[in-house]
Amino acid sequence: MKLNEELAIASFVLLGDAELTHYAAEKLAAKIDFDFDYLVTMESKGIPLAQEVCHFLKKPRYVVLRKSIKDYMKVPISVPVNAITTSAQQQLVIDGNDAALLKGKKVVIIDDVISSGxxxxxxxxxLHKIEANVVARVAILAEGDAAKRSDIQFLQKLPLFKA
Structure with missing residues (x-):
């Protein structure tokens, strides 16, 4: 999938593939062999993955960082985000109730693919803004240079391509 004149990526779409999500979640859950309180994921592809990993780890709840403020949110907190797969700047938002839940807690950030980071x-x-303690970052795939990072755990490397 061509992103610009120089760069292309392999498309990896977890949404809708229950079998792949289940399999990847089982393998990621095995890597999370340390103490933590909550999984945190970003809308939207990370949601089914977080759900399944919670199942394997017997965690009753996870938190989703949304891409926009929703009417139901109480005192939403946000930060801007730039990602390789999105051309326009976006935001990540957490509901104030979830922020209170995570304050002082050990959290694991989970996503489908880490690319530019x-x-x-x-x-x-x-999460730092709401005083949560990030203890790990995990993903199914690490794309391009992300595979060289020592601060993330992942199942497989995913190459970048010249367009």
Whole structure:
């Protein structure tokens, strides 16, 4: 999938693939062999993955960082985000109730693919802002240079391509 004149990526769409989500979640859950309180994911592809990983780890709840403020949110908190797969700047938003829940807690950020790291960095910034303690970052795939990072755990590498 061509992103610009120089860069293309392999398309990896987790949404709708229950079998792949279940399999990847089982493998990621096995890597999360340490103490933490909550999984945190970003809307939207991380949601089914977080759900399944919670199932394997017997965690009753996870938190979703949304891409926009929703009417139901009480005192929403947001940060801007730039990601390789999105051409326009977006935001990550957490509901004030979820922010209160995560304050002082150990959290694991979980996503389908880490590429440029923009989404993970924004999530970390937002979680730091609400005083949550990020103890790990996990993903199914690490794309391009993300595979060289020592601060993330992932199942497989995903190459970038010249357009």
């Amino acid at each position: 923009g989404s993970i960095a924004a999530a970390e910034k937002l």
